[in-house]
Amino acid sequence: MNEIDALTQRIEALEERLRGYDDRRAICDVLYRYARSVDRCDLDLLKSCYWPDGTDVHWFYNGNAHAFADYVVPLLAEIASSQHSITNPIIEPHGERAFVECQWYVVHHIPLQEGDTERFIDQQLEGRYIDVFENRRGEWRILHRQVVLEAGREFVTTPPLPLPEDHPGLGQRAPHDILSQGLAILDMPIDPVNGADLWGDTRARHSHVSDQ
Template sequence: MDQRIARLLNRTEIVDCMARYTRGVDRHDVELMRSTFWPDAEIAYTNIFHGGLEDFLAWANPHHDAAYRNHQHHTTTHAIRIKGDVAVAEHYCLVMLQRHSGETLLSSGRYLQQFERRDPEGTGAEWRIAVREYMPEMSFALAGRNAGEGLTPERLAALYDSADGGTSDDPARWAPVPPSGPSRQDSSDVSYRFPLGRRAERALWQA
């Protein structure tokens, strides 16, 4: 039983590490991204990038900014093998990338990674990524746009204050953003707010 509990705890920490990574890359939070890798990590994305952690951190956000105006990374199907302080994991990945033109790419692939549990500071062992190899598999080009694109705070307020959320022919009616504002690729995103608070406390028109 102790071994089974230990395995579940280790697995949870590894999956949590990947959740921190995807949040970090989508919010352009360099420190959060850094917290998921060991300083001597080797990171490879086919022939696009191959290098160490600091070079990767310097490359990743400018690479996304140059090609895309919005993106989301999703990791699923975590297959993890753990032996002692080393784990090998395969994480399926779905990525939505919206070009500056508005075209949206939906791609899939896998992260093949070696995690290692270390305690370099003597403050408690933790799992981080030591080796990453990204394996792309499929990609599709789609028409798409951001939720609530082009809405001003005033128009957003009117949509939420109206009885039906907007007229049927209003393009903003399609998935309007919450009153607390659109997704942002930095720490001004509402997900950084703690505690989250009630909706009225986050409304743009009451800010």
């Protein structure tokens, strides 16, 4: 093999390796975009994670993935907030398809009225997404998702922070979340705050516990 042939093979191997990295990055971007879309209740963003003929098996809804998006976004919008965390993606390439496993953790912050005092149910769930991704015309999306539940627990809690509902420090649904500002956050005014007695304020909110 001459030097030109060896260099050509090396370039081809590097290009194939780079395509593999790009595919994995694109698949991870979809996984993370899914978490953003459900937490911000962004219907269009959620649908962009699935092919229109894709399927989703969440067990409380099994069927077409875009129909699942139409169902679940209004449902999530009924509660105060949710936060999905996605970790440990393992991606097995199979040509134009990929078999993907990742772990997820979610907290649903569900309002619950008890007399005159506001309370919340913090529902914590853990599991895995088992996905088949498909590449169409250079774009990766979920073709099939199946949810595996590993553990769950629920706690009745008080509001964690004494901030008004429209405070910029609280997560909001799309398009009201600060996320929608993008780089424009550089131009937003900052109200000076010199700190607070975080632990004292926390203890004060739960002083009734120590009085028992």
